[in-house]
Amino acid sequence: MNKTRCLILLLGSFGAWSAAKAQDVVLVANRSVQISEITDSDLRAIFTGKKTRFADGSHALPVTLKGGAAHEVFLKNHLGEGPEEFRAQWRKLVFTGQGAMPMSFASESALIEYVAATPGAVGYASRISSQDGVKSLASVK
Amino acid sequence: MSRRLCLFVLVCACAGSLHAQDIAGIAVHGFVSQGFLFSSNNNYLSMKSSDGSPQWTDAVVDITDPISENLRAGIQLRMYQLGEFGGSNVQVDWASGDYRVNDHFGIRAGKVKTVWGLFNDSQDVDPAFLWTLLPQGSYSIDHKSFYLAHVGGDVYGEIPLGKRAGTLHYVAYGGQATIDLNDGYIQTFAELGLVFTNSLGGETYGGDLQWETPLKGLVLGSSGNMLAANGTAPAGTFHSPAYLVPSMYGQFSRGRVYLAGEYDRIPINATLTIGSSVIPFVADGRSWFAMGSYRLSKMVQVGSYYSHYVNKGADTTQPVNYSKDWVVSGRYDFNPYFYCKVEGHFLHGTALGYYTSTNPNGLATNSKMLAAKIGFSF
Numbered sequence: 001m002n003k004t005r006c007l008i009l010l011l012g013s014f015g016a017w018s019a020a021k022a023q024d025v026v027l028v029a030n031r032s033v034q035i036s037e038i039t040d041s042d043l044r045a046i047f048t049g050k051k052t053r054f055a056d057g058s059h060a061l062p063v064t065l066k067g068g069a070a071h072e073v074f075l076k077n078h079l080g081e082g083p084e085e086f087r088a089q090w091r092k093l094v095f096t097g098q099g100a101m102p103m104s105f106a107s108e109s110a111l112i113e114y115v116a117a118t119p120g121a122v123g124y125a126s127r128i129s130s131q132d133g134v135k136s137l138a139s140v141k
Numbered sequence: 142m143s144r145r146l147c148l149f150v151l152v153c154a155c156a157g158s159l160h161a162q163d164i165a166g167i168a169v170h171g172f173v174s175q176g177f178l179f180s181s182n183n184n185y186l187s188m189k190s191s192d193g194s195p196q197w198t199d200a201v202v203d204i205t206d207p208i209s210e211n212l213r214a215g216i217q218l219r220m221y222q223l224g225e226f227g228g229s230n231v232q233v234d235w236a237s238g239d240y241r242v243n244d245h246f247g248i249r250a251g252k253v254k255t256v257w258g259l260f261n262d263s264q265d266v267d268p269a270f271l272w273t274l275l276p277q278g279s280y281s282i283d284h285k286s287f288y289l290a291h292v293g294g295d296v297y298g299e300i301p302l303g304k305r306a307g308t309l310h311y312v313a314y315g316g317q318a319t320i321d322l323n324d325g326y327i328q329t330f331a332e333l334g335l336v337f338t339n340s341l342g343g344e345t346y347g348g349d350l351q352w353e354t355p356l357k358g359l360v361l362g363s364s365g366n367m368l369a370a371n372g373t374a375p376a377g378t379f380h381s382p383a384y385l386v387p388s389m390y391g392q393f394s395r396g397r398v399y400l401a402g403e404y405d406r407i408p409i410n411a412t413l414t415i416g417s418s419v420i421p422f423v424a425d426g427r428s429w430f431a432m433g434s435y436r437l438s439k440m441v442q443v444g445s446y447y448s449h450y451v452n453k454g455a456d457t458t459q460p461v462n463y464s465k466d467w468v469v470s471g472r473y474d475f476n477p478y479f480y481c482k483v484e485g486h487f488l489h490g491t492a493l494g495y496y497t498s499t500n501p502n503g504l505a506t507n508s509k510m511l512a513a514k515i516g517f518s519f
Contacts, residue, residue, distance in 0.1 A: 050310070052243075053243060057243070059210045066477075082396075082439070084439065084442070085436075088270075094205070095170070095217065095269070096235070097234075101170065
């Protein structure tokens with residue numbers, strides 16, 4: 001019985017860990033984007049307006065969701081901030097004339113459709129399929 | 142009343158469904174804020190704040206056109222009222238073209254916000270801040286027209302130093318800065334006997350160097366701004382030779398925590414000439430602040446700062462030569478568009494923010510103030 005309980009606990013812990021680990025988003029990009037991986041540092045710089053290019057020098061066009069779980073997970077895991085701080089940073093750039101707000105979408109399907117159709121676009125979603133017409137990027141810490 | 146109605150209609154016309162309007166790539170953003178100020182003693186920032194004053198309104202509309210991958214153009218218009226300052230006329234906040242060759246080099250030209258210290262270029266972007274009033278020793282809201290923007294050009298970019306050394310961000314600029322007729326300096330000159338009917342201004346140039354350190358969230362930086370100002374009024378002239386305004390700052394932002402500090406110096410050595418009288422307009426302003434904030438939840442953020450200003454060129458024991466402000470602040474975001482702020486100030490000294498026209502009976506040394514704002518942004 002004790003062994004059974006241990007096994008259940010072990011499997012439960014593994015499940016919880018997997019769930020936690022699985023609480024990340026898929027980074028998606030237009031198929032014209034040549035890179036296959038991107039550092040969190042570059043992601044932060046692109047999604048906060050500091051950089052406009054990928055590591056290979058090609059143009060990067062960040063695309064975001066308007067809100068929701070995937071948006072918050074992306075911001076927390078890859079930018080290290082919450083939606084309010086993210087919004088405040090972009091408001092400063094926009095209202096000082098130093099940047100243009102990234103395109104944002106109410107749904108993941110609309111975001112994926114835009115990324116698929118726009119050269120250089122990079123965004124995120126909770127999941128993608130091979131029919132979506134985008135490529136996924138690996139995240140490097 | 143009609144002015145506020147105009148402001149309301151202007152922003153509502155652009156707000157639409159409270160989403161930024163995007164027509165073929167052109168983006169329209171804006172914000173409106175309405176403030177209220179009550180002070181226990183004295184009238185602050187030319188408002189009748191001792192009775193409670195709502196003369197604190199801002200409305201901004203911004204249009205940006207991303208013409209190509211590298212080129213963007215835009216314009217931002219503003220109407221504001223701050224006590225006796227501002228008015229019904231629409232001002233151009235900034236209007237510029239921005240060409241970014243790559244991440245290391247870009248050019249911006251037109252009327253451009255001036256990068257100096259932590260917040261100079263963004264000090265009037267109310268929706269971006271927790272604070273209702275930024276530290277007035279460094280970012281005096283009644284003098285902002287001279288420091289906030291210049292007509293000229295900037296070059297900017299970043300210099301990566303490697304994974305272990307972080308990144309340098311630089312801005313260098315040159316152009317002309319102007320003191321608007323609606324600025325607090327014009328009111329001060331009038332109280333000294335010189336009434337201007339045309340704006341004053343002069344050359345400005347400077348730069349900012351910011352180090353994004355390898356420690357995630359930590360940024361250190363330094364700015365220098367050279368400013369000169371001259372003007373002629375019917376009864377006399379104002380002359381300020383070029384002076385350097387340096388700033389050193391640091392900020393740390395990670396997760397729910399934000400910390401920042403800054404030290405600035407504003408040494409003014411100017412003269413007002415009225416007839417045969419030459420009146421010195423001199424101050425060696427030294428200011429610093431330390432601030433911190435914490436996000437309690439998605440909707441609630443709280444914080445506090447201490448702001449310290451002294452005029453080192455005069456007797457710093459006299460209240461007229463210092464201003465020390467303890468501040469506690471809270472912000473509630475109803476949703477991504479609507480917000481409100483409440484802030485308490487415990488102000489000692491009368492060096493900043495006071496005018497004879499609204500305080501004809503003199504000033505008490507200390508004052509407590511309650512500032513509140515409600516706003517929306519899209």
